[in-house]
Amino acid sequence: MMFRLALLAALFAILAPRSEAAPTNFVLIFCDDLGYGDLGCYGSPTIRTPQIDRMAAEGMRFTDFYSAAEVCSPSRAALLTGRYPIRSGMVPGPMGKRVLFSQSKGGLPASELTLASALKAKGYATAHVGKWHLGTREGHRPSDHGFDHSFGLPYSNDMDGRPDLPKGSASSPTPPADGWNVPLIRDGEIVEQPADQTTLTKRYTEEAVAFIQAKEKGPFFLYLAHTFPHVPMFASPAFKGKSRAGIFGDAVEEIDWSTGRILEALRQSGLAENTLVMFTSDNGPWLTQGAQGGSAGPFHEGKGSTWEGGMRVPGIAWMPGRLSPRVCQDPVGALDVFPTFLAMAGVSTPGRITIDGTDLSPVLFEGKSLPDRPFFYYRGSELYACRIGEWKAHFQTRSAYGPDKGETHEPPLLFHLGQDLRESRNLAAQQPEVLAKIAAAVQSHQSGVVPGLPQFD
Numbered sequence: 001m002m003f004r005l006a007l008l009a010a011l012f013a014i015l016a017p018r019s020e021a022a023p024t025n026f027v028l029i030f031c032d033d034l035g036y037g038d039l040g041c042y043g044s045p046t047i048r049t050p051q052i053d054r055m056a057a058e059g060m061r062f063t064d065f066y067s068a069a070e071v072c073s074p075s076r077a078a079l080l081t082g083r084y085p086i087r088s089g090m091v092p093g094p095m096g097k098r099v100l101f102s103q104s105k106g107g108l109p110a111s112e113l114t115l116a117s118a119l120k121a122k123g124y125a126t127a128h129v130g131k132w133h134l135g136t137r138e139g140h141r142p143s144d145h146g147f148d149h150s151f152g153l154p155y156s157n158d159m160d161g162r163p164d165l166p167k168g169s170a171s172s173p174t175p176p177a178d179g180w181n182v183p184l185i186r187d188g189e190i191v192e193q194p195a196d197q198t199t200l201t202k203r204y205t206e207e208a209v210a211f212i213q214a215k216e217k218g219p220f221f222l223y224l225a226h227t228f229p230h231v232p233m234f235a236s237p238a239f240k241g242k243s244r245a246g247i248f249g250d251a252v253e254e255i256d257w258s259t260g261r262i263l264e265a266l267r268q269s270g271l272a273e274n275t276l277v278m279f280t281s282d283n284g285p286w287l288t289q290g291a292q293g294g295s296a297g298p299f300h301e302g303k304g305s306t307w308e309g310g311m312r313v314p315g316i317a318w319m320p321g322r323l324s325p326r327v328c329q330d331p332v333g334a335l336d337v338f339p340t341f342l343a344m345a346g347v348s349t350p351g352r353i354t355i356d357g358t359d360l361s362p363v364l365f366e367g368k369s370l371p372d373r374p375f376f377y378y379r380g381s382e383l384y385a386c387r388i389g390e391w392k393a394h395f396q397t398r399s400a401y402g403p404d405k406g407e408t409h410e411p412p413l414l415f416h417l418g419q420d421l422r423e424s425r426n427l428a429a430q431q432p433e434v435l436a437k438i439a440a441a442v443q444s445h446q447s448g449v450v451p452g453l454p455q456f457d
């Protein structure tokens with residue numbers, strides 16, 4: 001009798017459904033030059049983003065989400081490694097180039113551990129769709145950094161300009177590449193050059209949805225890095241001329257459609273409850289582009305600057321059923337994505353690697369706040385500002401672009417971000433102890449930074 005009972009128990013153990021949950025899938029949607037004020041749920045009165053607004057309402061919308069750099073390439077390097085770009089060398093060298101260009105030999109060093117490599121080692125299927133901008137040479141490509149599949153542009157859509165290609169003018173319509181000869185690449189092979197930019201968002205979306213559907217059994221990591229709303233601006237015929245905000249608004253509204261398609265694909269595949277989707281931007285709006293430059297909402301300055309408008313960007317997390325909907329005011333950012341995804345996937349990082357971000361799981365899933373921690377605003381390899389809690393100190397300030405050489409502040413400028421969104425009332429004289437605390441955090445951080453070999457020149 002005992003034997004038969006034991007046999008039955010053993011059989012039951014084999015046949016019963018496994019109790020441990022399936023590994024979490026990850027989708028990371030990364031826009032290019034989307035400003036804080038360019039989405040409905042962040043206050044845009046003109047650009048309609050019902051899909052992203054719904055994502056935010058069902059998930060967590062961060063009011064204080066930061067990109068890890070003020071421009072493209074370093075921001076992407078930090079997103080995929082959880083490390084300030086100075087550590088990987090994704091910063092300017094003596095020539096001062098602020099990002100990688102089409103002829104650049106450098107890129108994200110092969111020695112850096114990326115999200116894709118770390119998750120792939122854990123059995124994840126990995127795909128990159130969209131803009132790369134972390135290097136085109138051997139050792140720097142998506143396939144060198146853990147991506148099984150890659151489809152998109154190797155760098156920004158305004159690189160590879162060719163004067164002989166047709167361009168739009170006041171009297172003629174804009175052709176699909178508008179004088180830019182940027183290639184569209186699939187798994188290392190050029191499949192179209194110049195890329196027809198009018199349908200990029202649509203094709204990226206189809207690619208992303210197909211990957212999700214093919215990897216239904218999971219686990220997977222999808223990195224969808226949109227080309228837009230980076231200048232030159234394009235939208236497909238279904239969106240062109242439809243928004244109140246011109247072609248910039250059209251491009252953002254198409255990204256909104258795209259986001260809705262991806263969340264719908266997750267719902268239809270029954271994966272929504274088991275997939276964490278993060279939506280954010282690589283830097284603030286490119287204000288020098290005028291009407292095609294987007295909006296930093298209530299903040300001062302934009303892309304290229306360490307004022308809030310340059311680095312505070314939309315940030316939304318979505319995982320229905322797991323994540324309780326709320327607006328979160330804690331300062332968090334792109335640096336936290338790497339440790340958060342790895343912690344959720346049960347991947348431990350090698351101890352020799354310094355990770356600058358923090359696992360956000362307690363914020364996302366337990367309604368907790370993280371203890372105050374410093375955030376450092378770098379412009380290239382130089383630390384310009386630091387925030388702790390509500391306080392932000394600027395050690396240097398400089399215009400986003402142009403010949404201005406900048407200004408060093410001694411004592412630093414000090415602003416209370418809770419009460420002064422535009423960073424206009426300097427409280428340094430009244431708050432010496434706050435300044436001392438921030439200075440100590442900066443000194444401690446800088447004493448631990450080993451700069452990588454600069455890659456951009």
Ligand code: MG
Binds near residue numbers: 033
């Ligand atoms: Mg950008």
